[in-house]
Amino acid sequence: MSSQPPQMAKPRLTGTLSIQILTASLFILGTALALVSMFATISVRNYLMEQTDNNLLSSGQIVASQTIDAILSGTGETILPNDFYLYVDNYYGPPIEAVHYSVVDRYGRPADPQTLVMIPRAEPQTVPGTITNTNWRIITVPLMSAKQVDEQIGTVLIGLPLAKIDLAVSALQRVLGIFVLIVIAFGAVISYFIVQRSLRGIREIIHVTGEVKAGNYAARVPEGPPGSEVGMLGESINAMLSEIETSFAARAASERRMRQFVSDASHELRTPLASIRGYAELYRMGGVPADQVDMAFARVEAESGRMAHLVEDLLQLARLDEQRPEKWKHVDLAATALNTVSDFLARSPDRVATVTNLEGGEVESVVITADQDRIIQLFTNLLGNVATHTPPDTPVEVAVGLCPDEDCVAVVEVRDHGPGIDDADRERIFERFYRTDTSRYRGSGGSGLGLAIVAAIMGRHHGHAQVLETPGGGLTVRLKFPNAIVDTSGEAASADDPKSGEKNTEKSGGQKSTKLGRIFLPKRSNTGSIPKVSGDKPADN
The missing domain is CATH 1.10.287.130 (Signal transduction histidine kinase, dimerisation/phosphotransfer (DHp) domain)
Structure with a gap:
């Protein structure tokens, strides 16, 4: 058995779209030309038949009368017009037949004129002739007596051969047939080029899909x-x-x-x-x-x-x-920052931490739609990152405020004044298990997952995490929250701060207006107790 994969069968020529379109086009063209040719042939034949009938009706009796007179006088053969055939059924004598010999040689005569003359035919009719495939057009007219008024003495059969009409129609059919073949051939050539040009894009698509099947996903259709x-x-x-x-x-x-x-x-x-x-x-x-x-x-x-x-x-x-699915509700970023910083200082009493607005002044309540547990984890991870990667005496600020850009509604910045990181590390600091080099203080170690979790949480909130350099040295992690996340549900998150003694008293729209103030969380005393955290007195609104 062969180990090669089976080859795809080439499509039959009759099965290709171009051949099908070309065949259909030529069929339609040929059918149309055939119908036109048939109509033209029938029209010409009917016209010639009408001319023959008019000739019979208008000239038949005159020719018959003149011919009979000529026959009776002995000069009938010279005055009978070509192509006319006369047969006279004389009631008082033998029948008389008058026809030019050249007509008989070429077209014969109507078959059985004795019987035909017995049937009155006021309108022209077609009858067979004595020569195969040669028909005649005949009429019968009464033969009146010249001596007695209104006395019929016989019947005259007048006929004209249809051979000339048949020859003319046959010639026309041959000409039309040749014309149709030429037009079909010309149409086939033109249609072929038009179809090939029109289907060029289809062939390119087939080629590109073949490349994609082979693994080239960068291939594109022109x-x-x-x-x-x-x-x-x-x-x-x-x-x-x-x-x-x-x-x-x-x-x-x-x-x-x-x-x-x-x-x-x-x-x-x-x-x-x-x-x-x-x-x-x-x-x-x-x-x-x-x-x-x-x-x-x-x-x-x-x-x-x-x-x-x-x-x-x-x-x-x-x-x-x-x-x-997240537990969406109204979350006060400022109050959450205060609570998280208090917990952070309880774990790291030697640290100095402040919560301010973006300009370093009094912080105001900023309410967004978010998952409160995730927001708490954001602050916890960022502050834990500061504790892990900076010396113990490094101060940290958490800034909360409204976003100055149109693509976001709130901004949180966690700023430290530690060693900072290199520019090359900033692009990868949110990757999982990524650690900077030894220039960043790592006295407490770390798993390399804290900032990865921050980036994942911001992604769930459709926000953006960014690393900047703190003015004067250090690292700043900026979090931008978008204008709209999901439909809100539940009551607004409480902004009460049991550690600071603050309580918000007003809400206006989607943002609380009570100022929480700029706070300073002091170090733990030597006795190990944690002093009460208090903020400035809320400003009057």
Whole structure:
């Protein structure tokens, strides 16, 4: 058996669209010409028959009378007009037949004139002749007596041969036949070139689809005539190919990211697992001195906590990738920032943090439609990123305000004054498991998933996350929330701040107007207690 794949059967010539169109066009053209030729032939024949009938009716009796007189006088053969045939049924004598000998040689005579003359025929009729395929046109007229008024003494049959009409019609048919063949041949040539030109775009589409089948997803159909069916088909094919190329590229990129994600996750989990396993085996083998047991188990606990944190981040990203429906409601970004900063200072008491508006002044309530849990996680991850990658004495500001651009409604900026990052790292900082080089402080380590989660949450909110350089040095993460996300549902999120003692008292439209003020969250006292956070007195509205 051959290992080569089966070849596609070539389409039969009769099955191609061009041949079908050409055949149909020629059939229509030939049928039309045949009908026209038939109509022309019938019209000419009818016209010639009408002329013959008029000749019989107008000249028949005159010719018959003159011929009979000539016969009776003995000179009938010289005065009888050519082509006329006369047969006289004389009631008082023998029948008389008068015809030119040349007519008899060429056309014969009407068959059985004795019988034909017995039937009155006031209108011309066609009868067969004595020569095969030669017909005659005849009429019968009464023969009146010249001596007695209104006395019929016989009947005269007058005939004209139709051979000349048949010859003329046959000649016309031959001419029309040749003309039809010439027109069909000329039409076939013209139709062939027109069809080939019209179907050029179809052949190009077939060629392009063959390339796409072979794996060349960048192939495109050349532009066709604007407004034509082939041109519109080409545009539709190109649009479809662009979608296919984009889909395949997205799938390939997704597969690459997934492989990289699995590889990075395996690598990240391998380290804490190896540490835990190493300490466990060392302890089982008795290799841990008694005075270092607590230290060994502390390391096991730290590595397990690191692994749990990593798994939690992975699960969070997986949930975001599942596109689960969000719990949309009104969320006050300023109040959420205050609460999250308070929690951040509880975990990092040596930090200095402030919540301001975008210009560094008093912060006002900014309400958007969002998932409150996701927004809290945004602030938590960004502040956690600051705690992980900056020295402990690095201050941080969280700025909340209205967006000055038309494409967004609110902006959040988390600014630190740490080492910052290189320009090359800014383009990849939101990638999963991506870490900057050692120029960024990493005293507490990190999984490389915090900012990836931020980017995923902003994507779910149809927003945008951007990394900038903080004036004076450091890193700023800017979050832009769009004008509209989804239909709102539920009541507005509470802006009460139990730590700051603030409470909003007014709402106007989609934005709360009570000022929360610029706050400063001090360090924890030496005794370990967390002082109460209070803001400025709300301004009168």
